[in-house]
Amino acid sequence: MELPDNIAALYHRCIQGAATPQEHAEFLQYLQQPGHEDILREVLRRGLREHKPLTDLPPEREDVVWQAIMTATGATPAATPVYRMTWLRMAAAACIAVLLGIGGYTYYRSLERRPMAVQTPLAPGGNKAILTLGNGKVITLDSISNGQIAGENGVVKQNNGKLAYAADPSGAVTMHVLTIPRGGQYQLQLSDGTEVWLNSASYIRYPNRFDDKERSVEISGEAYLRVAKNATKPFIVVSKGQRIEVLGTEFNLMAYPDEAAIKTTLINGAIRVIQQREQKILKPGQQAAVTNGAPGIVITTPDLEEVLAWKEGKFRFYNTDIATIMRQVARWYDVEIVYQGQLPGEEFYGAIPKSENATQILDVLELTHKVHFEIKGKKIIVIPGPRKN
Structure with a gap:
């Protein structure tokens, strides 16, 4: 059904976060009026259609979602079909209650909190990393000041959780390991200019500078790489027995030990994924999955917003x-x-x-x-x- 023009305009202002408190109240008042159940359903359905990641939710799921919203708010179809629920609470339930998406997380802050068995903050993670140098020295990066790391030419800790390397042709090539603990994240710029974003519980093993033959690193966990182009020197990523070969591209690698599959997702450029005797070349938007104990490389087209959400x-x-x-x-x-x-x-x-x-x-x-x-x-x-x- 079509929403009345004034209500359609209010709906779009609400989901875009542009509505004033008075407009929210007007929208709420309209939706609360008896006889507007179909309009309320249409609002929810528009949320389903217009807001990722739920644009492919099948019609039969809508009824399940509708019933779940009423259950979550204590409403019953025969008595008060959602009338006692404020618009903000409804939007939060519909959007964030892991049910559907109708306008974004901003509505969630109006949701009434319900007590857990023990209310513990359990604060989110942050920029944390441990650097292990070639001589075995261990440096906790979040505990030192920004600037060049003592004894390591061209290795600089920068603002906002980033470690950057500059090529030093005069120095010896040594292997470094950047480990991201649980509850951490960090960004790394390798000596060739390649940028790496590392998720929690991950590590990357790499040289302080690349030699003349190839650029090779080892990764466990999850990382997003923006590889600097170099047609004469391929970039190699090794992870859990899988080998990825690239020249210059952006891709996400998820290879946690406790996950059933290694998932490599190409954002742009081209990469070759090699697993034992099989190899596949990915196109942008494709994902290669290698499942533990199963032969072959399976190619799919995932939801990129979901794949890259951690980086965002x-x-x-x-x-x-x-x-x-x-x-x-x-x-x-x-x-x-x-x-x-x-x-x-x-x-x-x-x-x-x-x-x-x-x-x-x-x-x-x-x-x-x-x-x-x-x-x-x-x-x-x-x-x-x-x-x-």
């Missing part, structure tokens, strides 16, 4: 199971995850900034009524089903 400072879930979500939570917040009972087989949808405390992402997951949590110190216990009041 977000958690983004699209058709994601709870175990995968909790592995990301464990790495970023440096917590232990414990499961109690049978895990729900549901798929979760939504997005939330990584700058928020862990309790806030757990809150929105709980709104699905498929799972709830208890926090004990640095341990998160995952429990199936809704929280019992």
